[in-house]
Amino acid sequence: MDLFEYQAKELFGEYGVPVPRGQIARTPREARAIAADFAAAGAPRVVVKAQVKTGGRGKAGGVKLADGPDEAGARAQEILGMDIKGHQVHAVLVEEASDIAREFYLSFLIDRAARTFTSICSVQGGMEIEEVARTSPAAVAQLTVSPLAGVDRAKAAEIVSAGGLPPEAQEGAAAAAERLWAVFADEDATLVEVNPLILTADGRIVALDGKVTLDDNAAFRQDHERFADPGSADPIEARARAKHLNYVKLDGEVGIIGNGAGLVMSTLDVVALAGEAFGGIRPANFLDIGGGASAEVMADGLEIVLSDPSVRSVLVNVFGGITSCDEVANGIVSALGMLSGGGREARGREGDGSRGEHVTRPIVVRLDGNNAAAGRAILDQAGLGVVEQNDTMDGAARRAAELAAGPATGDTPAGA
Amino acid sequence: MAIFLTGDSRIMIQGITGSEGTKHGRRMLAAGTTVVGGTNPRKAGQTVDLGGSAVPVFGTVAETMAATGADVSVVFVPPAGAKGAVVEAIDAAIPLVIVITEGIPVHDSTEFWAYASAKGNATRIVGPNCPGVASPGKSNAGIIPADITSEGRIGLVSKSGTLTYQMMYELRDIGFSTAVGIGGDPVIGTTHIDCLRAFAGDPETDAIVMIGEIGGDAEERAAAFIEQNVTKPVVAYVAGFTAPEGKTMGHAGAIVSGSSGTAQAKKEALEKVGVRVGRTPSETARLVREVIPGR
Numbered sequence: 261m262d263l264f265e266y267q268a269k270e271l272f273g274e275y276g277v278p279v280p281r282g283q284i285a286r287t288p289r290e291a292r293a294i295a296a297d298f299a300a301a302g303a304p305r306v307v308v309k310a311q312v313k314t315g316g317r318g319k320a321g322g323v324k325l326a327d328g329p330d331e332a333g334a335r336a337q338e339i340l341g342m343d344i345k346g347h348q349v350h351a352v353l354v355e356e357a358s359d360i361a362r363e364f365y366l367s368f369l370i371d372r373a374a375r376t377f378t379s380i381c382s383v384q385g386g387m388e389i390e391e392v393a394r395t396s397p398a399a400v401a402q403l404t405v406s407p408l409a410g411v412d413r414a415k416a417a418e419i420v421s422a423g424g425l426p427p428e429a430q431e432g433a434a435a436a437a438e439r440l441w442a443v444f445a446d447e448d449a450t451l452v453e454v455n456p457l458i459l460t461a462d463g464r465i466v467a468l469d470g471k472v473t474l475d476d477n478a479a480f481r482q483d484h485e486r487f488a489d490p491g492s493a494d495p496i497e498a499r500a501r502a503k504h505l506n507y508v509k510l511d512g513e514v515g516i517i518g519n520g521a522g523l524v525m526s527t528l529d530v531v532a533l534a535g536e537a538f539g540g541i542r543p544a545n546f547l548d549i550g551g552g553a554s555a556e557v558m559a560d561g562l563e564i565v566l567s568d569p570s571v572r573s574v575l576v577n578v579f580g581g582i583t584s585c586d587e588v589a590n591g592i593v594s595a596l597g598m599l600s601g602g603g604r605e606a607r608g609r610e611g612d613g614s615r616g617e618h619v620t621r622p623i624v625v626r627l628d629g630n631n632a633a634a635g636r637a638i639l640d641q642a643g644l645g646v647v648e649q650n651d652t653m654d655g656a657a658r659r660a661a662e663l664a665a666g667p668a669t670g671d672t673p674a675g676a
Numbered sequence: 677m678a679i680f681l682t683g684d685s686r687i688m689i690q691g692i693t694g695s696e697g698t699k700h701g702r703r704m705l706a707a708g709t710t711v712v713g714g715t716n717p718r719k720a721g722q723t724v725d726l727g728g729s730a731v732p733v734f735g736t737v738a739e740t741m742a743a744t745g746a747d748v749s750v751v752f753v754p755p756a757g758a759k760g761a762v763v764e765a766i767d768a769a770i771p772l773v774i775v776i777t778e779g780i781p782v783h784d785s786t787e788f789w790a791y792a793s794a795k796g797n798a799t800r801i802v803g804p805n806c807p808g809v810a811s812p813g814k815s816n817a818g819i820i821p822a823d824i825t826s827e828g829r830i831g832l833v834s835k836s837g838t839l840t841y842q843m844m845y846e847l848r849d850i851g852f853s854t855a856v857g858i859g860g861d862p863v864i865g866t867t868h869i870d871c872l873r874a875f876a877g878d879p880e881t882d883a884i885v886m887i888g889e890i891g892g893d894a895e896e897r898a899a900a901f902i903e904q905n906v907t908k909p910v911v912a913y914v915a916g917f918t919a920p921e922g923k924t925m926g927h928a929g930a931i932v933s934g935s936s937g938t939a940q941a942k943k944e945a946l947e948k949v950g951v952r953v954g955r956t957p958s959e960t961a962r963l964v965r966e967v968i969p970g971r
Contacts, residue, residue, distance in 0.1 A: 372892040407790040478781035521926025522836020525915040581821040581841040
């Protein structure tokens, strides 16, 4: 889970990393009120910062200085609702402006290649670290951090010294680095990045920005839910999550259901490849229903995929390994029964034509592996009008793309 | 000979009394694997029924090894206890530990890797979040279906379980020496390179299939290794060309971050060193048929 800047700074604050005073605003009026409070406290100059989980917001006009409450409200008005690289701005952080003397860079992350943790520190902050590494590699220091030893003050001092920070900044930066390591280690983060870490004109070290990624696998021992942002998640992704389905919304027309992350990723690629011949048909989603592929999970999966109005055909791609294909085929038959014949609750919600209706969008099924012949026979005998089988992954992908490219049939209850 | 796992391997299971441990223990045994025992500290001294065979349960890995001669441990312990289980296996200096468990926090995996390194890497770690290792006709340690393929001379290394099965099935007439599922997590023990090195030195392996996916740069580094060290034919497949930036695709490690970790970059790196890369799994299988010697 990626955090918003304001959430990262809340965490930093809890761990004793200095951050500017600031508050979140969701309307221009709130932004104005926050700026008025700062002005009353003797800090009339504020920065209004778009809260989006993507880089490059400064260049996109998502960060603006404001003198006083009126300007802060006006800047917030401009920024709220902006689209920054596909991310809509729902909130701005209104922060007291800092008097910047120098800008540095500091991060902790996982070094996948070396299978360890690492720190990156640079005297050149405020720009993309990849860019600094390209243009002045000598200014970027990467030091391995042992997962067993961690970062104490001495290691923190070594990191900021290697990054070339000036002497007057080193003590404060080392203190901040030690605390940021605590955030990384204690919160099960996979990334803690401060860019820029600034030295103020009056000699203080402050984290002016913050990027934190938390490990979803650690949810069982961390309270990561407090950072959840249900408002901005894709609604279908949110519902899939509630059903414990591994679903990612994409922008194409062929709904994809498969078992195993690698096989599903591969299915997306094969559909996109096949779709080139049909005017650029693309996969509409990633959905991994896991090894078992029971009727219940298959029904949940189909329901989720069909709730996406841009889906015009569905490809079910299953390899029978431990679960054999006859069980999977029975799962598909029961799933379609559940979806079409009632027996499942929560159907017919408004604005969702696929629920409570017969499934009419075509479903191409490809079964392979253990007991594939038996599985295919079960589907044949079930006489499901919407289901069409194909023996190969490539063939099934081509057919699903072709069906998606054809005239849209919608989900009106057919006579079938 | 195969790699990592042979007909002589003696398998134990950490978490043998759990539903996954019991289910897959039974399957391993049915596939002809020598399953000698397992651990559950609360059920030490009991036995567990694996499809008609009573297999002993011990309190610790060290006890299991001493009593049974186990030299491979397969870990099914749930995420919260998985680090402890792997550390215990490392402390017992078992030669090979295969971590099937999905959902282990990456801080834990990184810690047990560091711990194994500090102990001189006497224990090879495969996984976590992997389907295991299978040497068809000899031994099967993990959850790879035993009956989808046959014994043969292709070596396979893969980040993905079901793509491994798909490939083993498509090439079942040729067969495999060993298939290693290395797992889809960001930090894993045994890497593509470790397997390539082992396959390159295995007289029973004639050709190598390598299956990669988005995330990290393991495939790029494998390409560099192949260029310098591998003369046997290598065919590769990479999944995730259509994955959007910044989204985790099922596997915790399968994520394109900025411009790094893309499938395209991996494919190009592999092709640059002469590895043939299939665009689909079936095209990859066809390429293997073209390069396998004597066919």
